[in-house]
Amino acid sequence: MRRPTAPIPRSAVRRAAVVLIALLAGLVVMAPPAGAQGLAPYPLNVIVGSASGAVTSGPGCSSGPLTETRRLTGSTSLSAGFFSGLPSQLGIDLPFRVGGTQAALDAADARVTLTNARGTLTLALQSGSCAAPGLSYNGTAVFGSGTWTVVPDATTTNAYRGAMGSGTFSIPAANVTVGTGKPWQLALSGSVTVLQPQxxxxxxxxxxxxxxxxxxxxxxxxxxxxxxxxxxxxxxxxxxxxxxxxxxxxxxxxxxxxxxxxxxxxxxxxxxxxxxxxxxxxxxxxxxxxxxxxxxxxxxxxxxxxxxxxxxxxxx
The missing domain is CATH 2.60.40.10 (Immunoglobulins)
Structure with missing residues (x-):
């Protein structure tokens, strides 16, 4: 896994953040028969970024090399057609456990949300653990890859209730120095199923x-x-x-x-x-x-x- 030797220039990430919202010609779909009951699979491919993340610091793992938590939160808008036909938001809440040259994300609390007027699809991200970190850290930025799964939801008013799915994610870089205005990038790939009308x-x-x-x-x-x-x-x-x-x-x-x-x-x-x-x-x-x-x-x-x-x- 290659590590950057210096933090990402913020100006470059700001430019990239605008371009990267040309995402998701995925959730472009293999359409199921209209009215078919059951679950239909959809490819989910997202590349997105922002230069306005916020990072806070807290205690890390109780044991092992990851002694600190850097919690990165943020969101970015998705135009209509990227997640359904409605304007949407992609939000992140990623508590990176960091230490030395390593980092990890735990599916118990690492979340990505896709939200529109119909409801929210929530993904749990996992990369390594306190004992065996799966991400890299250079003192400024976290980068690497891992897996995601859809978090079960049964809320009756959520149109994405009962959704299922899994895939992989990559973080080209996420600035986790404490403060605001922190650039981050995220890519998601996999498939999602949603309940079908009949x-x-x-x-x-x-x-x-x-x-x-x-x-x-x-x-x-x-x-x-x-x-x-x-x-x-x-x-x-x-x-x-x-x-x-x-x-x-x-x-x-x-x-x-x-x-x-x-x-x-x-x-x-x-x-x-x-x-x-x-x-x-x-x-x-x-x-x-x-x-x-x-x-x-x-x-x-x-x-x-x-x-x-x-x-x-x-x-x-």
Whole structure:
């Protein structure tokens, strides 16, 4: 493992910090089938840095060569598209145990967080131990590599609850001299799984008044329910067309449905011009076309066939 012989110039790191937020064309994903229940794997590749870390000092390990703790905290913004389709924050809380030319991180308290409006994904970092350090230290900066795992979370309001994953990390350099304005860099590589939504569609029909009955304008309320363990985001009703004779879909389509949390339901209404009053047993098949994504905004189309019975009387 090669060690730097001098601290990283802050001006260089400031320039690098701006460039490095061109990160994560990872969490660019192998999309699972829309609405598929279970866990879908995603590559996680992040290279990020900042020049505004803060470092405090405390006691180190109770035994061994690492006699001091240098706790580095900080955060940096992630643009939309880097961690889901939302603007996000990456935060670090890394208590480096340091001593001599060595350092270590313990998964019990070393954390990286990825946070957006939907929730937080927390990673625990590990490199070596008090007895067998896994990182290098030159008196100013810590550098080296290790592993990370997703910290389990079951918070119902966190869209990333139940996530799993693991990988490796590297720290090209992190200035751990006590104070503020400390430059740091971090790279993460691995894969994450998130719980998937599972949509189902039911429907009900209504005329909405005598005029609609006489003009044969039927309203169909499509109820979109999420029966899966994961929340659904960006749900759109793209169409609910029919090829049945004598029936025409009026609309409106497309319609934004929005978020459908696990166990919840949302409704949209589509109108049709249907067969005449004298028709008995009039029915048609609607092809309900949805778009659905998971908490990382990966997903795609989903299709549901519904057989709609046209009410005979003005009041269904």
């Amino acid at each position: 949509l189902a569609v039911t429907h009900r029909t209504f005329w909405g008044g005598p005029f609609n009955y006489l003009s044969r304008t039927l309203s169909v309320e499509y109820r979109i329910r999420n029966n899966g363990p994961g929340d659904a985001f960006g749900v759109v009703l793209n169409d609910a067309a029919t090829s049945s004779p004598g029936v025409t879909r009026i609309g409106p389509v497309p319609q934004a449905v929005g978020s459908v949390p696990a166990g919840s339901e949302r409704s949209v209404v589509v109108r049709y011009r249907v067969c005449g009053i004298a028709s008995i047993g009039c029915r048609f098949t609607a092809d309900v076309q949805l778009t659905v994504a998971d908490a990382l905004d990966s997903g795609g189309p989903a299709s549901f066939q519904r057989t709609v019975q046209v009410p005979i009387t003005p009041v269904p």
